[in-house]
Amino acid sequence: MGREVDVDRLEPDRRWNEKARHETSTQRLDRNWSSLLQELRVVQTGVQLLTGLLLTLPFHDGFEDLRAELRIVYLYTVACSIGATALLIAPIGIHRSMFRRHRLDVVVTTAHHLANAGILLLGLTLSGVMVLIFGAVLDLHAGIVAGLCTALGIVLCWLVLPVGLRALAGPPQSSQPADTDPDPAR
Template sequence: MAASHNKETEKQRWDRNFADLLQELRVAQTGVQILFAFLLTLPFSNGFPKATEFQKDVYIVALISAAFATAMIISPVAFHRALFRQGRKPELVRYAHRMASGGLGFMLVSMVSSVLLITDYVLDWKWAVPLTVITGLWFLSLWAILPFAHRNWGEDEEDAEATESADRDS
């Protein structure tokens, strides 16, 4: 797979990067929209008036961070519309990358806040805090720590393939 990327032009690379990013945004967009919709309906449920002030504060954090995540994850569409056919794909890809990353950050805050809200409502505080911390650490592990720790995974394989190829050629 790496060999095919070596022969692509810079324009082809930007097009591929943009297509990859769009696929990622489609997945994230669906998730954040479902969460946002759930949070928008929550105050109208029968049990919401029983929520404590703390739970209502946590709800506001979850709602606003879901709204910010939604805006950031959808914003590359508006940016693309504004730059359509102007040959500015590199700028669009860089912008979309930043917005997707920021959107994921807000989505993490919203999801963890939602877990705190629900676990505090359903369970006791002594269970809500550890479950929320575990959830936050799980998200951070999968969305930040593992990806950054393994950014160069493919490089070792590419180096090995290049070495094997060079050995066969000689």
């Protein structure tokens, strides 16, 4: 789809999976797809509920009393929420359209990128919700501070921590024999 897969970069991972897990490339794709589906199941319900709640806000008493700035924040927030919902559900549609075409590699790779984009929009949505709540209850300045603190917390938990853990783990243990690995789930 426009971008070539760097096979040389993936080769050590493939060899490790064959050696340590005794799984074929197809089994690895099945495992990755199942893992990705589990992740999507965790986030989809919450995103859909949040989107539904955001969509009802303009129909509640008092919405018209929101300052113009908060209405703009609301529009951006609901747009991010709808975008997150669409991106996090899209892998299912892709799977349906690619079903029985023996291209699970395309499905898994595309779903991975869509999930990352959906999670990014979810983070923006959560930050926007904090701006709305604190802005409506206190003032716009408090809303901006709350939104920025939320964004910072999300970046720390969803990006910095995982990247740090990945760096601490070091490179994959492709040279270690499978029978000496104390944790085969790695």
